[in-house]
Amino acid sequence: MGFLDAFLGKRKVAAPAATDRLFALTTAYVDLETAQGIKTRGAAGIVFQQLATADFAQILSDTEELLAGTGEETGSTVETQDDEFGYKWVIVRDDDMDDLVVSVNTVADNLSLGGYGDRILAAVFSFNDAQGKPLYLIYNYKRGNWYPFVPASGQQQRANEREFQLKAQLGGGLPFEEDIARWFPLWGIPI
Amino acid sequence: MARPTSFGKDTGLQARMLLTMFLLGLVYVVFMGVLFAAGAGVITIVLFAGVLFAVQLFASDKLALRSMGAKVVSPAEAPELHAMIERLCIQADLPKPKIAIADTPMPNAFAMGRSKKSATVCATTGIMNLLSPTELEGVMAHELTHIANRDMVIMTVASFFASVASMITQFGFFFGGGHSQSDDDGPGFLVVVLVSMVVYVISFMLMQALSRYREFAADRGAAVITGRPSGLASALMKISNVNERIPQQDLRAASEMQAFFISPVGKSVAGLFATHPPMEKRLAALQRLESQLQGQRMASIPA
Numbered sequence: 001m002g003f004l005d006a007f008l009g010k011r012k013v014a015a016p017a018a019t020d021r022l023f024a025l026t027t028a029y030v031d032l033e034t035a036q037g038i039k040t041r042g043a044a045g046i047v048f049q050q051l052a053t054a055d056f057a058q059i060l061s062d063t064e065e066l067l068a069g070t071g072e073e074t075g076s077t078v079e080t081q082d083d084e085f086g087y088k089w090v091i092v093r094d095d096d097m098d099d100l101v102v103s104v105n106t107v108a109d110n111l112s113l114g115g116y117g118d119r120i121l122a123a124v125f126s127f128n129d130a131q132g133k134p135l136y137l138i139y140n141y142k143r144g145n146w147y148p149f150v151p152a153s154g155q156q157q158r159a160n161e162r163e164f165q166l167k168a169q170l171g172g173g174l175p176f177e178e179d180i181a182r183w184f185p186l187w188g189i190p191i
Numbered sequence: 192m193a194r195p196t197s198f199g200k201d202t203g204l205q206a207r208m209l210l211t212m213f214l215l216g217l218v219y220v221v222f223m224g225v226l227f228a229a230g231a232g233v234i235t236i237v238l239f240a241g242v243l244f245a246v247q248l249f250a251s252d253k254l255a256l257r258s259m260g261a262k263v264v265s266p267a268e269a270p271e272l273h274a275m276i277e278r279l280c281i282q283a284d285l286p287k288p289k290i291a292i293a294d295t296p297m298p299n300a301f302a303m304g305r306s307k308k309s310a311t312v313c314a315t316t317g318i319m320n321l322l323s324p325t326e327l328e329g330v331m332a333h334e335l336t337h338i339a340n341r342d343m344v345i346m347t348v349a350s351f352f353a354s355v356a357s358m359i360t361q362f363g364f365f366f367g368g369g370h371s372q373s374d375d376d377g378p379g380f381l382v383v384v385l386v387s388m389v390v391y392v393i394s395f396m397l398m399q400a401l402s403r404y405r406e407f408a409a410d411r412g413a414a415v416i417t418g419r420p421s422g423l424a425s426a427l428m429k430i431s432n433v434n435e436r437i438p439q440q441d442l443r444a445a446s447e448m449q450a451f452f453i454s455p456v457g458k459s460v461a462g463l464f465a466t467h468p469p470m471e472k473r474l475a476a477l478q479r480l481e482s483q484l485q486g487q488r489m490a491s492i493p494a
Contacts, residue, residue, distance in 0.1 A: 008205045009340045009408025011415045014284055049282065051418045053485055085278060086325060119418060121281045142284045156266045156273065181286045181308075184277045187270070 013118040016108055017144025021175045022101065022123065025137070025146070028173035029097045036169055037130030043093045043191040044100040046107045048120040050088040059114040060088070063107055067092065070106075074099045081190050087121070089190055100125065108141065124149075126191045135166065136189060137174075145177035146170075149185055158185055201411060208404040212349070215397045219352040222390045226355075229383045233359065240355040248347050252303035252311060259301075261293035261313045268292075272314065272331075275324065279332050283416045285339055288312050298322070298430045300453045302334035303343060310338040318453075321433060322426050329413050329423030330430075330453050336412030342405045349401055353394040359387040402466045410473055411480065420480040427477075430454045431470050 005012075032038040050056060060080065067078040067090075076094030083089060092103040104123045111117055123139040136149040148166040150159040163183070167176060177183060226233045256263075266273040272290060280287045288302070288310040298318040304310030312334045319327065337343070363384030414420035431454055454467065467473075 006340050007345070008208055009336075009342075009405055009412070010205065011283075011336055011339065011408070011412030013282060013415055049418050051484070085274060086328075087278065119282075121278060140281060142281065154267075156270045179286075184281050184287070185274075186278075187274045 014142045015117040016112060016120055016141045019105055019108075021144040021146075022105055022108075022139055024174050025125065025139070026098050026101050028170065031173055032127075032170065038127050038135070040095065040097050040100070041126040041128055041134070041191070042095045042100075043091060044104050044123065044125045045089045045091045045189065045191050046104050046120065046123045047083070047087050047089050047186065048111060048116070050082075050086075051116065051119065055114065056116065059110060059116065060090075063090070063110040066110070067103055067106060070103075076100070076103055078103070083188050083190060085188070091191055097125075122186065124186060124189055124191065126189075133162075135162070136186075137170075138184075138186060140177065140182070140184070143177065143182065144175060145182070146174040147177040147180075147183040149183070149189075151185070151187075156185070156187055204404060204407055204411070208401065208408070211397055211401045211404060215349055215394060215401065218390055218394050218397065222352055222356060222386065225383060225386045229380070232380075233383055236358055236362065237355055240351065240358060243354070244347070244351050248305055248344070251347070252305070252309075252343070255301070255303050256291055256293075256311060256313060259293045259313065259315075260295065261291040263289050263291045263311065271324075272319070272327075275328055276312065276331055276335070279328065279335055279416060283332070283335055283339060285335060288335070288338060290314075292316060292319070298433050300330050300334055302337040304338060305344050305347075306341070307338055312338070317433075318430065321429055325419060325422040326426035326429065328417055329419060329426050332413035332416040333409045333423060333453055335416065336409040337405070339412070340405065340408060342409070345405070346398070346402060349394075349398050353391055353398060356387040356391040356394065360384060360391055363387065399466055403468045406467050407473070407476055410477060414477060414480045418484070420477040420484065424474050424477040424481075427454060427470060427473055 029040070050060075064078055064080060067076070071077055071094075074094060074096065076092050076096075076099050078093075079091050081089045081091060090104075090107045092100055094100050094103070108117070108120055108123070111120055120141045122141055125137045125139075127135050127137065129135055134150075136151075137146055138149050139146050148163045148170070150162045150166070151157070152159040170176070226237060264272070269290065269292060272292070276290060277287060286307055288304065288307075289312075291311050291313040293313055293315045295315045296317040297315055298321045300312070300314045300318055302310060302312045312331065314327070314331070318330065322330065363380070410423060413423050417423070452467075454470075
């Protein structure tokens with residue numbers, strides 16, 4: 001959004017960033033697993049706004065069907081879920097990181113082709129670290145950047161120290177979000 | 192390839208906004224010319240107003256929050272509101288503003304702050320109790336759009352010369368045309384006062400028009416961000432119903448805040464002098480956005 005857009009009160013929402021920034025996870029994960037002992041929990045989700053338009057539900061069920069079809073070869077399963085804030089999640093379960101990333105990208109692609117790419121917020125991948133503690137990596141579709149999210153016990157508490165450590169550990173391999181003000185938490189992640 | 196996104200452009204609104212700003216600028220340039228021609232005494236007033244302007248720009252958000260009795264809340268204190276705004280910020284690609292809550296039954300919300308980084312959005316407990324999450328989301332997206340569009344700075348800048356003109360007019364009334372002792376190597380003081388009065392009236396009306404256009408733009412922005420024009424429409428209907436019922440007594444304290452509210456309170460001043468467009472027009476605009484969203488989609492379904 002440039003100055004002129006703000007001056008004239010124009011507002012647009014961004015379409016998804018280039019896909020290679022998402023796919024950076026597939027190569028980065030090799031490193032994560034071997035060097036850091038961070039392993040996938042076999043699930044990934046993509047979260048977006050659901051619009052009450054006639055073709056939205058159709059696009060969504062077509063996408064689900066498509067993923068279920070490819071899932072027969074890869075062994076991944078797919079489900080959709082509404083969260084408490086009214087957003088829709090498509091959740092893919094598969095132990096193979098490449099399959100997870102490809103599936104998430106398929107959802108984003110289908111929504112974009114249907115003209116709903118600007119409704120996608122983020123993709124979330126769930127991991128356990130070497131101590132077995134859960135952590136998430138979140139991909140912000142608007143900015144095309146990754147950041148860590150480690151919820152802590154207590155209502156809406158997060159382990160910032162651990163997140164900073166993760167940034168130091170992962171920062172090289174992934175296009176990372178440098179502005180920590182943009183490390184938005186996502187509460188109630190269903191994976 | 193990918194189809195165009197959900198909403199088209201509103202060139203008409205932008206054209207009207209630009210025209211209003213141009214006219215306002217024109218009035219101010221003429222006014223400046225008269226002031227400079229009038230000489231030193233008036234320049235002092237302008238400088239004085241400049242200081243006030245700076246104070247207004249840098250302190251008004253805190254003053255406004257205090258006058259509303261609003262308190263900045265942490266995520267632990269208002270988890271749902273924080274989570275809702277965080278998601279809207281991802282969607283709108285904005286940094287997260289500070290979030291405040293004012294403990295008053297009057298259902299309203301406003302945004303303050305001169306930049307995206309220093310912004311605060313405030314909701315009253317009244318609005319949080321009144322609206323469903325979807326409706327509240329629409330209202331918050333409207334306020335976030337005000338922040339993104341820098342409406343507070345634009346309105347403060349737009350009002351600068353109007354306040355100078357108003358000061359000179361008042362000054363003129365208090366001291367009359369009494370001391371016209373200076374030689375007439377420029378327009379006399381009386382002329383300056385008269386010009387100021389005219390400038391004040393014209394710029395006031397232009398500013399109110401500009402404010403209404405910014406409101407339309409913020410409504411539109413909320414619809415674009417949430418993808419739910421009707422959510423905001425339903426929120427506006429609920430808010431205006433309640434605000435019309437609330438007794439006038441409570442509202443006087445809030446009158447200075449009007450320009451920043453999601454919806455004005457109390458008896459509305461019609462037409463040229465209103466900071467907000469009439470409710471029917473806002474609802475009609477949102478309705479148009481909803482049909483745009485739905486209509487485009489209907490057309491694109493293969494038969």
